Amino acid sequence: MSDIDMIRAARARIGTHLRRTPILSSPALDAVAGRRVLVKAECLQVTGSFKARGGWSAISAIPEERRARGVIAFSSGNHAQGVAHAAREHGIPAVILMPKDAPRAKVDGTRALGAEIVHFDRETDDRDAMGAALAEKRGLTLVKPFDAPLVIAGQGTAGLEIAEQAADLGVAEADVLVCCGGGGLTAGIALALEAEAPGLRVRPCEPDGFDDTARSLAAGEIRRNDRLNGSICDAIITPQPGDITFPILKRLCGPGLVVTEDEVLRAMALAFRHLKIVIEPGGAVALAAALFRPEAAQGDTVIAVATGGNVDAPIFARALERAT
């Protein structure tokens, strides 16, 4: 099956179980950016992030007998909730390995969705060995967070929606800015747009100091982040682009954009004030790039994907201090 056929098949499996998230905009944001800014509000997706798409796509495609034994995933939060939601809706158990320092909203959200949470210590535990042992013992199927074709296809359903919504708004050419961790969403959207809206070009966005994808694209080969802690953008901090996602990004995406943590918080504040949506730091990176790095994008319109909204209140309060 071709990439776009896999994305269309994922959309068919998702059906009406998930939301077609809206595109939002505000003249005030347009004024900041100096061009029209369209925000794909994936924070309004079921579970508060686009990860519900990939989780559903992967779990719904597991053969039924095997699926019944359950699934396992590693995640600090959004992928955890996406997998937990899809597992619950399919009536199967989900085990999620989460780092002990995962944001509380994400731990609580995952538990509320009925998943069994196993905590590990990022420094001292061998996460992969713990997961492999559990999977082996219980016959659980691993659902990877990004580097898997079915997951990429699920995230790509957001790209199908963007293509349709942009067409409805008369937008045929634009940069599409996507918050980028391992690259599953970025690759999925890029594949969908390649087929459905070739005038829309994906640009991965990352926080300053954690710009493995931007540097990898510039180098033409995979580069790693020097460190993995110390960012408020927890949702999109990964060691490096995926082995499956990176070749897709390299073939289809424009150069990466990088923003500061302060710009991320200001973008969250502007989304609060003008769009009335809650975006988490890792989900606000693309909007921050649209607003504060206008010279890096091209065209009259820019589309920014607000990838998630699972933020703890104290961090959101920090963003509110920048709402003037």
Place this chain on the structure above:
Amino acid sequence: MSDIDMIRAARARIGTHLRRTPILSSPALDAVAGRRVLVKAECLQVTGSFKARGGWSAISAIPEERRARGVIAFSSGNHAQGVAHAAREHGIPAVILMPKDAPRAKVDGTRALGAEIVHFDRETDDRDAMGAALAEKRGLTLVKPFDAPLVIAGQGTAGLEIAEQAADLGVAEADVLVCCGGGGLTAGIALALEAEAPGLRVRPCEPDGFDDTARSLAAGEIRRNDRLNGSICDAIITPQPGDITFPILKRLCGPGLVVTEDEVLRAMALAFRHLKIVIEPGGAVALAAALFRPEAAQGDTVIAVATGGNVDAPIFARALERAT
């Protein structure tokens, strides 16, 4: 023209200029309420509240020659922005009389939409005389905030959407909780549902101490609020139900619901955490009633209209303190 025909005509005039706002939900909110809670997110409407509907409906229906001279409105904020937006899109001037103590987000939002703002003092100025003089001098058409058939028809377009969205979700019977000030939205939705979804019953919701509509419905005749200041729910504090809206409410609505300010702030916090939307205090009253007064509603499902999201950061920070 019948009421429902007026609402359908308003929808035709609005076309794609405004948003069809989504219905959001979360298992966590269902658990709090003890039943399914569907939230009609009018905070995601253009200008951050449902008022854009009534403003567009009224302004688009003014004969063109007269409309070109401009419009005038009195408002502490949401109606102001709705009128300013519709005026700007129609290419005509808008003058808004705002109290000097209107929330900053609303004043700034109105100004950003290109309206001319004239401030008045609630205590010392004769607002009506000021407005009449301005309207006379410049030939401006007054757009009332709620007690006008075209405005009620515009707000009723939200009711058409609720009827369709409830049907899509298989909900044929439910209480529809609506934050109620002068009753324009409440009456409009009630008229729309009477025609399109007679199993859905509207219930007006108000903050404790400002429950003129609930008391009026209980008495069968119009009752006034004792005071108009001292509430965080500025968007829905009016002296009394309207002369046009009240008979509609009396004929079609169930008893009113009343919630405390603390419940309003807790509802805002739960919407932040589980729906990823920003609701202002006056727009969270219905959700608060759905969540914290479950005994007052009937059925397996309750629909709550989150009417607006134009809240200043310090008030939202107070709500965040309740996000546990």
